[in-house]
Amino acid sequence: MAEWMLEDEFGDVIGKARRGNGLSVEELAEASGVEAAVVAAFEGYRRDPSESESGALAEALGLRAAQLWELAQEGWLPQRPDPDLGDGTVVESLYFAPDRVWAYLLGDGESCVAIDCGAPLEEMLTAIGDRQLLGIVLTHADADHIYSLEGLLAGGAVPVYVHSSEVDRVSAPQVIGFDDGDLIELGRYRFSVLHAPGHTSGCCGLHVPGAVFTGDTIFAGSVGGTRMGASYYRGHLGAVRAKILSLPGETKLFHGHGAHSSVADELAHNCFF
Template identity: 30%
Template sequence: MQVKTFPLGPLETNCYVLSHEGKAVAVDPGGEPTAVIDFLKEEDLTLTHILVTHFHFDHLYGIKALQEATGATVISGSEDVFLLDSEVGQGGMWGFPKVPPFSFTSINEGDHKFMELECKVLATPGHSPGSLSFYFPAAKAVFVGDVLFYRAVGRTDLPGGDFDVLKKAVTEKIFTLPPETVVYSGHGPQSSVNDEQINNPYFSDFQR
């Protein structure tokens, strides 16, 4: 599986395009997806799914345009749907634009397949109630949205956020993955499970 990163939108949300044997999925297209669409055409890739880690506006801006351009199915958790009735999901807060509405299909935690590759969908709430992480064992990669960053964690002061829930989710769902697993976050650089276990101040011996 190949991974291509596109920082999109006003908050430079990492949109990841995962590809395998001519098929692709996109994770969190948070802005105008022209670069993603061009890449799919250049590489002759068929986008089958758009995976959404959570329903915060900065992860949603490009979904409708990418969905219309490719016909891909949008996949998300069900526990975040209420956010689409607020500025946190719809956009409009802090002067940011509104999110174009899109259709989606809810998915449950468990074993799934995308691009014919096994994917373990993990419920990782805390940043938002319905936050999902997508773990591809064969690629040794997990896409965590904003629940975990390089040396940091996601904010928990937005509706449905809970710091204790977030820490539990990361500890039980992410840190139990193989230590070499690459962690692809919603913003900033990638890391690894082992690196964050040792060095992330919210979890390591450096915590105060």
């Protein structure tokens, strides 16, 4: 299926790591020995790297060389994880191609919780069906992750949860802020908050038994861009490493963009870690 692909290509990763390290194209060229025009061509998807170029850039940017080269060769794509988390709990993945974004429903036959809501409203309502929507939990409040929020709320009062630093970004009758380490309880579903700021101030992973909804903290083979600036880059990566990648290898990772993966997948294939 079209949506089952890595979110980032070689050029995306180079650009994210370069900006995270606070380097201009010219500064990266000097540090790596790869000409500035060539670096710009990589980031602009106009050229594929050689292995030596990939290795030089990995060293200059603090990336794992073998994993970066694997990405450049399109040598890895994770297998789809089983959506069944046990005890009757299933993850339903809803995809919106124009934004290449996922929304999720965690639930059983009686009730469910929406994790982000960037998928088309009709698709989300169809997937919810006659079940009780217990709440909407946001990994962060970027527009592509809340596209259908207003429509979901039109059906009745539903609490919306988002990190406390992003409460003001969400327009809803009942917005509840959470912080790192909090436990969100909605019916029988419990989410532990794994705060990893960098992409946004409130960007979080949401941990349930056996899985994490990572939002834009980490992608399969990459990370969400550290848009808050270079001063947040090391903290962003450190939080993902300590809070998400420290979980058991079989933990399923349902990302905000791109193919789903697992902790073991990322430890083996993600060049940022």
